[in-house]
Structures are given as C-alpha cells and as structure tokens.
Amino acid sequence: MSETPGRKFALLPMLGHTKGKRSPVTCALKCDNACSGEVCNTSSNSYFRDIASTTLSRRAALGFGAAGALAVVLGGSLASSETAVADGGTGLSAAAKNGYGHAGASKLQFTAIPSVTADVDTVTVPVGFTWQPVIRWGDPIFKDAPAFDLAKQTAAAQERQFGYNNDYTDILEIPGSRGRRAVLFANHEYTNDAIMFPPSMPAADVRSVSQAAHGLSVVELERANKTTPWSYVKGATLNRRYLNSTCYELTGPAAGSALVKTVADPAGRWINGTLGNCAGGTTPWGTILSGEENFNGYFVAPGTSASDKRYGLTNKPTARQWELDDPRFNTNNPGYENEANRFGWIVEVDPFDPTSTPKKHSSLGRFKHEGANVIVAQSGHVVAYSGDDERFDYLYKFVSKAKYREGDRKHNMTLLSEGDLYVAKFTGDSPAAEIDGKGTVPTDGSFDGKGEWLPLVVGGKSKVAGMSVEEVLVYTRLAADKVGPTKMDRCEDVEPNPFTGKVYVACTNNSDRGKAGKEGATEINPRNENRDGHIVEITETGDQTSTRFTWNLLMVCGDPAQGDVTYFSGFPADQVSPISCPDNLAFDSVGNLWISTDGAPSGIGRADGLFKVTLEGAERGRVEQFLAVPRDAETCGPIIHDDERTVFVSVQHPGEEGTFEAPNSYFPDYVRAGAPVQRGQARAPRPSVIQVFRADA
Numbered sequence: 233m234s235e236t237p238g239r240k241f242a243l244l245p246m247l248g249h250t251k252g253k254r255s256p257v258t259c260a261l262k263c264d265n266a267c268s269g270e271v272c273n274t275s276s277n278s279y280f281r282d283i284a285s286t287t288l289s290r291r292a293a294l295g296f297g298a299a300g301a302l303a304v305v306l307g308g309s310l311a312s313s314e315t316a317v318a319d320g321g322t323g324l325s326a327a328a329k330n331g332y333g334h335a336g337a338s339k340l341q342f343t344a345i346p347s348v349t350a351d352v353d354t355v356t357v358p359v360g361f362t363w364q365p366v367i368r369w370g371d372p373i374f375k376d377a378p379a380f381d382l383a384k385q386t387a388a389a390q391e392r393q394f395g396y397n398n399d400y401t402d403i404l405e406i407p408g409s410r411g412r413r414a415v416l417f418a419n420h421e422y423t424n425d426a427i428m429f430p431p432s433m434p435a436a437d438v439r440s441v442s443q444a445a446h447g448l449s450v451v452e453l454e455r456a457n458k459t460t461p462w463s464y465v466k467g468a469t470l471n472r473r474y475l476n477s478t479c480y481e482l483t484g485p486a487a488g489s490a491l492v493k494t495v496a497d498p499a500g501r502w503i504n505g506t507l508g509n510c511a512g513g514t515t516p517w518g519t520i521l522s523g524e525e526n527f528n529g530y531f532v533a534p535g536t537s538a539s540d541k542r543y544g545l546t547n548k549p550t551a552r553q554w555e556l557d558d559p560r561f562n563t564n565n566p567g568y569e570n571e572a573n574r575f576g577w578i579v580e581v582d583p584f585d586p587t588s589t590p591k592k593h594s595s596l597g598r599f600k601h602e603g604a605n606v607i608v609a610q611s612g613h614v615v616a617y618s619g620d621d622e623r624f625d626y627l628y629k630f631v632s633k634a635k636y637r638e639g640d641r642k643h644n645m646t647l648l649s650e651g652d653l654y655v656a657k658f659t660g661d662s663p664a665a666e667i668d669g670k671g672t673v674p675t676d677g678s679f680d681g682k683g684e685w686l687p688l689v690v691g692g693k694s695k696v697a698g699m700s701v702e703e704v705l706v707y708t709r710l711a712a713d714k715v716g717p718t719k720m721d722r723c724e725d726v727e728p729n730p731f732t733g734k735v736y737v738a739c740t741n742n743s744d745r746g747k748a749g750k751e752g753a754t755e756i757n758p759r760n761e762n763r764d765g766h767i768v769e770i771t772e773t774g775d776q777t778s779t780r781f782t783w784n785l786l787m788v789c790g791d792p793a794q795g796d797v798t799y800f801s802g803f804p805a806d807q808v809s810p811i812s813c814p815d816n817l818a819f820d821s822v823g824n825l826w827i828s829t830d831g832a833p834s835g836i837g838r839a840d841g842l843f844k845v846t847l848e849g850a851e852r853g854r855v856e857q858f859l860a861v862p863r864d865a866e867t868c869g870p871i872i873h874d875d876e877r878t879v880f881v882s883v884q885h886p887g888e889e890g891t892f893e894a895p896n897s898y899f900p901d902y903v904r905a906g907a908p909v910q911r912g913q914a915r916a917p918r919p920s921v922i923q924v925f926r927a928d929a
Contacts, residue, residue, distance in 0.1 A: 260551060261423070272541065272625070347809070348860035355924075357858070357924050362925065364461060367451060367464045368380075369918040370393045373467075377392030378393075387437070390445050394418075395444075396919055397445075398869065398884060398921055399509065404417070415452055415453070415584065420448065427890050428892070443476050446476065446506075446509075447478065449473055451470075481589050483593050483649040494560065510523050510525035510603060511725050513603055519581060523601030524592075527572070531561055533546065577594060580645070593648045593649060595648060595649060597708035599620040599625065602726070603618065607728040612635035613631050618630070624745075628708075633651045654685035654688060657718050658755075667755050667758055681784075697714065698714075721765065738827065739814070741831060742757065745757060767827070768784075786847070786853065814827045821874050823847060823848070826843065843858065859881070867881050867884075880921060
C-alpha cells in the first residue's frame with residue numbers, strides 16, 4: 233500500500249475490536265485509536281456513591297418543573313439573525329403548550345423503517361419520502377472555484393470548495409427572505425486520504441489538500457418556495473471557508489496566558505485554524521458553536537507530561553503527518569511547546585458576517601468538546617452544556633457572567649467570554665447491589681437520582697486547589713479530576729430541550745467499563761462493556777444556573793430482539809426500533825427528541841440512522857427509525873423541520889473501508905463500478921449534507 237499519509241492501514245489497532253459496523257479505519261483517522269490505548273483518565277475517583285439509606289422519592293425526583301424563560305434558535309425558523317423563544321417563566325414555550333407530547337401534533341408523520349443491513353449502499357427513507365444532496369464534498373462554493381475533479385485535486389481548489397466529512401450542520405433563514413434563502417453551516421471533522429486521492433498523488437500534495445478539506449463552511453441556500461428542496465448558491469455573498477490559515481481570537485482568562493503563547497503568537501491571543509470539529513450548537517443570537525474534539529491526533533508531542541497523557545498526546549508520527557510541513561504540529565519543536573494547548577476549545581462563528589473574526593472561548597474549558605449548546609435561564613444568564621467525548625470523562629456546564637439582552641446581538645456575542653465553569657457529579661438512589669452491570673432496571677422501576685455541579689471556576693476565581701484560573705481552563709481535565717466528578721460513558725451531544733428545559737446527554741458507549749482495573753457499572757452508567765450506550769435526562773433544580781439537579785435515564789440502548797437488556801422509560805422494548813451508540817441530538821417543533829447514531833445496533837451488522845423518540849405521555853420512550861445511511865457511513869448533524877416535513881442530516885465517512893482504486897461506496901452519485909468516469913464525476917464516495925422530504929410535497 234502507498235506510503236502516502238493516511239494510507240498506512242496495514243496496522244490498525246482496532247481491527248477485530250470494533251463493535252457493530254464501526255470501522256477500524258474510522259478509529260484510526262477520527263480519534264487516533266483512542267479505544268486501543270490506555271484510558272486518559274487514570275484518576276482514582278469513583279464518585280458515584282450508593283445512597284440507599286436516603287432513597288429519593290420517585291415523585292419528588294420527577295416533580296421539578298423547568299422554571300425559566302428558555303431561549304433558543306430553532307434551525308431554519310429564524311425571523312432575524314437573532315430570535316428568541318421565551319414564555320415568561322413557565323418553562324414551556326407556546327409551541328409546547330399547544331401540542332407538546334400529543335400524537336399527531338407534528339406534521340412529520342411517517343412509518344418507521346426496519347433496520348437496514350450495513351452493506352446497503354444507499355439512503356433508506358420511509359415510504360412516501362425521497363432524498364437528494366444539498367451539497368457534497370468538493371462542490372465549488374465561490375465564483376472562482378474550479379469544478380470538483382477527483383483525480384486532480386489541489387489545495388488551492390479545495391480551499392474554494394466544500395470540505396470533507398461534514399458533521400454538525402445547521403440551516404438559518406436569512407432575514408427578510410420569506411423562507412426562500414438561508415445559510416448552511418457545517419463542520420469538517422477529519423479526512424480519509426486513502427479514499428480521497430489517487431495513489432500516484434505526491435505525499436506533500438495529499439497533506440496540503442487534506443489540510444484544506446478540514447475546517448468549517450458557510451454556504452448560502454435558496455429555493456423557490458417552502459415546498460421545494462434547497463440548492464446551494466455558488467458565489468453567494470455569505471459563502472465562506474474557515475481554513476487552517478484562518479485566524480481565531482482566543483477569549484477569556486486563558487487569552488494571553490503563558491500556557492498558550494508560541495513563537496508565532498507571542499501574545500497568546502491569535503490562533504490559526506480549528507481541528508477535529510465534531511458537533512456544535514446554534515446560539516440564541518444566531519451564531520454557531522463548534523466543538524474541537526480529537527485534536528490530539530494532529531500533534532506529535534513529548535507524551536511524557538501529565539497533561540500530554542491526560543489529553544492523549546503522544547510522540548508517534550500522526551496519521552496525516554502535517555508535522556512534516558508545519559513545525560507547529562510537533563510540539564517538540566522549540567517555540568511550539570504550547571501549540572496543542574491552542575486546540576480543544578469551543579469555537580464561535582458568525583455565519584451572517586463573512587468578514588468577522590471567529591473566536592475560541594477559553595471560559596468553557598479545554599477538553600475533547602463534542603459540541604456546546606446554549607439556553608437562556610430565567611435569570612437571563614446563558615448556560616452552555618458540553619460533553620467530553622472520551623471513555624470515563626465528564627459532563628460540563630458554563631454559566632455566563634453577563635446577561636442576555638434581547639435584540640442586542642453585539643453584546644450577546646460576548647457572553648461566552650466570561651463566566652463560571654462546572655463539572656457534573658451524579659448520585660443514584662438504588663442500592664449498589666441492584667446495579668448488576670447488565671443494564672437490569674432497579675426495583676424502583678427506573679435508573680434515577682440526583683446530582684450537583686461541582687465548581688471549577690466561579691466569579692473569576694479558581695475553585696481547584698493548587699491551580700490558577702488559567703491552569704483550570706487550559707488543563708480542564710486535570711482540574712476536574714481533582715474535584716471528584718462522575719466518570720461517564722463518552723458524553724457526546726448535550727442538548728437542552730427548548731420546550732421543557734430538561735437536558736439530554738448522549739452517552740455513546742464505553743467498551744472498557746468494568747474491565748480489570750477500570751470502574752464498573754454505576755446507576756448513571758449501568759452496563760459493563762457498554763457497547764450500545766444510553767441517554768441521560770437532567771432536570772435542573774430551579775433554572776439552568778442551579779448547582780443541583782435530578783436525573784433519570786431515558787433509555788438504555790440496544791436490540792431486544794438480539795437478547796440485549798434494554799430500557800425505554802417503560803415503553804415495551806419489543807415495540808421500539810433497535811438503536812445503538814447515540815451521538816447527535818435534536819428536537820422537532822413540538823419537542824420530540826431525534827437521535828443520530830454512530831455505531832449500528834448491537835454488533836449485528838446494521839446501518840447507522842436517525843431515530844425519533846417520544847418524550848412525554850403514554851408513548852414516552854418509543855423509538856422510531858426514520859432513515860438509514862449508506863455503507864460505512866455515520867449519521868451526523870440532524871436538523872428537523874417537521875413543520876415543512878423535511879429532515880436534513882450530514883452523511884459522514886461513507887465507504888470508509890474502501891480505497892481510491894476500489895471504493896466501498898458510491899454515495900451520493902452512484903457511478904457504478906466499471907462504468908466510464910466522466911470529468912466531474914466521482915467514483916469515490918463524497919460526504920454530503922442531504923435533505924429528506926415528502927415525495928408528494
């Protein structure tokens with residue numbers, strides 16, 4: 233096999249160890265084989281304590297309302313670039329009051345599809361629906377951008393084209409367009425050089441194009457009316473690519489710290505590029521948040537310090553070998569010792585201003601952010617929730633110092649620069665003996681309990697002994713270890729429900745739980761060798777700024793038909809669509825939860841998909857599969873426009889296990905194997921944002 237970076241797949245540490253349809257290639261390229269190495273969190277804390285002697289009242293645990301005027305931007309429903317939905321303090325929006333949880337309230341009615349086998353190379357949608365791409369990897373987005381030519385990609389071309397492996401996605405209506413124009417935002421998380429480039433392409437060219445395919449994209453969309461599909465607009469005013477040469481401003485207490493200064497940035501305030509961008513969020517003021525997740529895989533580092541080990545930084549060559557061209561990707565190089573500290577933040581961009589400087593917010597802490605999602609509390613402070621996507625790592629919450637001002641976008645865009653940072657500790661209400669590691673429901677009928685937000689930084693002061701504010705924010709994992717939070721099973725997307733204020737946490741999986749020397753099952757993470765994951769539901773005690781909460785598990789995922797022990801909030805397990813490895817979360821216009829997955833059901837060779845979950849009423853816990861993605865692909869960035877009977881998803885890494893010479897997928901163009909390849913056609917799969925809509929719309 234070629235020695236081009238990213239093609240060295242002869243040794244795949246996760247080969248034979250992945251579950252379901254998860255590819256060992258994905259493990260190598262997306263997260264630097266995190267599950268094959270030592271767990272980064274080797275702290276001794278196991279703080280999920282049994283409190284059987286003080287059992288919570290089930291009625292009391294569920295009795296807390298979601299007090300607070302809740303504000304959120306609903307993708308695609310903006311009347312302006314800043315629109316908030318608030319209800320004056322009852323915790324329910326008008327939309328929620330007028331039909332939340334009632335059958336038939338949503339216009340998006342469908343018959344759930346059956347599970348699809350992982351070898352199917354198409355998008356499977358319900359009867360009566362169809363799909364088409366909105367935009368694909370390589371589509372030209374500027375007037376001077378060349379047409380996509382798979383065999384002749386250059387860095388200059390890729391910088392003017394839509395990037396690779398789109399993850400978090402949102403669509404925001406352009407003010408005054410009457411629903412006919414919008415901007416689409418997308419992350420580009422990582423690349424797979426083996427299927428993107430011909431073997432004859434020089435390694436240096438591969439590296440340069442690979443860099444250009446990372447980052448972020450903003451692209452304008454248009455349509456004839458609300459019943460027709462969207463198309464992207466080449467050369468539109470708001471179109472923008474965020475590249476590794478794009479300058480980001482570091483905000484908050486870590487800005488200017490000696491911990492983030494380099495020879496290229498002696499001020500410690502200006503950072504080039506963003507890496508490993510996974511999930512994200514849209515703020516109530518109409519900006520986009522993007523999480524820098526698996527940034528460690530892009531750096532060579534000494535690998536010997538406590539911080540290097542805690543963040544998974546090693547002294548081995550990286551998969552893409554950018555360090556051969558740019559000294560900052562090897563922190564052994566003099567002057568670049570702190571370069572890795574400049575990644576792992578929450579990024580904020582303004583999709584309505586292509587000339588604006590994006591920001592990295594140090595106040596939200598540095599770790600493997602899956603994303604961040606913001607809600608406005610009754611007090612007026614904004615609260616951002618974020619998960620650290622690593623085995624046995626933690627759940628975090630940020631509370632702004634200043635308050636949200638309706639209509640004052642300039643002010644609101646400063647809210648994430650200063651505030652308090654907390655990490656979550658969960659306690660269960662069932663005896664430890666009832667948590668058997670299999671996922672068996674305790675005798676009280678549910679997995680539930682209470683919790684608290686442990687302070688890391690409050691009022692501009694460190695609450696972690698022996699660490700300054702700057703150290704807490706740059707080395708947040710090390711700081712959190714000291715205060716005793718709960719080790720979780722890979723917190724991925726964390727979404728507050730805009731209708732109830734409850735917070736939902738997707739815990740994707742943790743194959744190491746319960747293994748020798750590792751923490752075993754707890755009520756919040758009730759399965760050992762947790763291959764299928766679960767969803768946590770949090771109710772803050774008071775508004776979102778509270779330091780106390782109650783919690784329960786909405787579901788413990790898996791496939792009951794295969795003998796998995798599952799839980800769906802009491803809904804009959806034999807009546808749900810099997811679901812595994814929940815990843816990204818979204819809500820529709822009446823408050824139903826939608827879940828995209830990354831790791832098909834229970835190791836039985838099923839495709840990933842998008843699932844609707846009813847949260848209230850007699851059907852609480854009912855899971856219905858809406859779509860399935862093609863061979864090797866992951867479902868990302870769901871957007872639910874149920875009022876228009878339309879759903880959008882990012883289809884990431886289709887055909888991941890193939891090669892350039894022998895593609896494993898032809899999504900989305902489906903040029904058949906052996907057919908003549910015309911200029912502009914692609915035999916390689918192309919990650920894309922797609923739209924699914926009624927065929928009769």
